[in-house]
Amino acid sequence: MRRTIMRIEDSKVVGALQELGIQLRPGTRLSELTSLGIGGTTDRLLIKNHEAIPDLLNLLDSQGIPHRFLGGGSNLLVGDGELPWVVLQLVSSQPDIVLEGNFAKVDAAADLGRTVTYCAKNDLGGMEGLIGVPGTVGGALRMNAGAYGMQIGTYVREVKLYRSAARKIETLRGDQISFEYRHTSFAPDDMMLAVKLELPSKPYPEILKGIRICNEKRRASQPLGQKSAGCIFKNPPGASSGRMIDELGLKGLNVGDARVSDRHANFFVNAGKASAKDMLALISAVRQRVEKSFGLILEFEVVLWNA
Numbered sequence: 001m002r003r004t005i006m007r008i009e010d011s012k013v014v015g016a017l018q019e020l021g022i023q024l025r026p027g028t029r030l031s032e033l034t035s036l037g038i039g040g041t042t043d044r045l046l047i048k049n050h051e052a053i054p055d056l057l058n059l060l061d062s063q064g065i066p067h068r069f070l071g072g073g074s075n076l077l078v079g080d081g082e083l084p085w086v087v088l089q090l091v092s093s094q095p096d097i098v099l100e101g102n103f104a105k106v107d108a109a110a111d112l113g114r115t116v117t118y119c120a121k122n123d124l125g126g127m128e129g130l131i132g133v134p135g136t137v138g139g140a141l142r143m144n145a146g147a148y149g150m151q152i153g154t155y156v157r158e159v160k161l162y163r164s165a166a167r168k169i170e171t172l173r174g175d176q177i178s179f180e181y182r183h184t185s186f187a188p189d190d191m192m193l194a195v196k197l198e199l200p201s202k203p204y205p206e207i208l209k210g211i212r213i214c215n216e217k218r219r220a221s222q223p224l225g226q227k228s229a230g231c232i233f234k235n236p237p238g239a240s241s242g243r244m245i246d247e248l249g250l251k252g253l254n255v256g257d258a259r260v261s262d263r264h265a266n267f268f269v270n271a272g273k274a275s276a277k278d279m280l281a282l283i284s285a286v287r288q289r290v291e292k293s294f295g296l297i298l299e300f301e302v303v304l305w306n307a
């Protein structure tokens, strides 16, 4: 199959990006920016100033340049080779976390783990379960990241975002957004820019205790030293994808260097030089086995980009 290559070479477009203050990083290897260590090459556009986003997206649309939003790359399986879109990535402003009483205003580009610990040190808890979830706050909002019985959506009071429908930057109240299990009501082309969280007051030592418990649970059950994207499949209602895969004896199954983790059957790791093609073949094989044995079609938790 012939694949379209998307590179920004037109000097007028390059000049317009410069005027908007957007940094162009041509030929970025996404394998270097994803936790799976998989992904082909494309141009990356770095955005410092949120206000430039509407003009940037108008420019890309008018030039027929498709785009994707990249956060920390920890929940992505990106295709191999030359990719048919560019990626947009936010650059964190400084300071990227501002506290006011029980509210934390956080930039979408901020690191999620650092946000949890910064808030904790200021006696704001609730997010202990998110410790160890890699990536950015924007990615966590989009995915409604959660673990150990909590999810980020519970604490969201406001989100500043670029809304694709209105083609402008708006602020939504938390109660205007639905946060479900690894799913949110944002439109696919909405871009999270900042969030206001309301967090319960708790003394730091108590939060730290919770953080240590969650860290311990992760260490005991997940292949933390290996390249992965966390859980590949969502859990179907009342069932555990990992348990089903484990019961089928599929831990250790591999296609090339793509492997079902020996530690956690819903984590698939890149044990060397796995390609997206290898990983996808492994995912399909496991999905088919689960469907055949349990009659369930597993839904993806990982986001597939041209894989």
Ligand SMILES: Cc1cc2nc3c(=O)[nH]c(=O)nc-3n(C[C@H](O)[C@H](O)[C@H](O)COP(=O)(O)OP(=O)(O)OC[C@H]3O[C@@H](n4cnc5c(N)ncnc54)[C@H](O)[C@@H]3O)c2cc1C
Residues within 6 Å of the ligand: 035, 068, 069, 070, 071, 072, 073, 074, 075, 076, 090, 108, 132, 133, 134, 135, 136, 137, 138, 139, 140, 141, 142, 143, 144, 145, 146, 147, 190, 191, 192, 193, 222, 224, 228, 229, 230, 231, 303
């Ligand atoms: C070891 C490991 C453990 C993990 N454990 C958990 C866990 O316990 N719970 C959990 O929920 N997840 C877990 N994950 C998955 C992942 O870390 C989360 O989904 C994380 O929130 C993704 O954030 P990111 O910034 O890396 O997003 P990316 O992977 O970059 O992107 C994910 C999706 O969000 C979109 N996106 C990213 N930023 C923005 C933005 N600013 N605006 C609009 N869309 C955006 C992307 O377009 C893409 O669709 C784990 C991953 C790993 C590698």
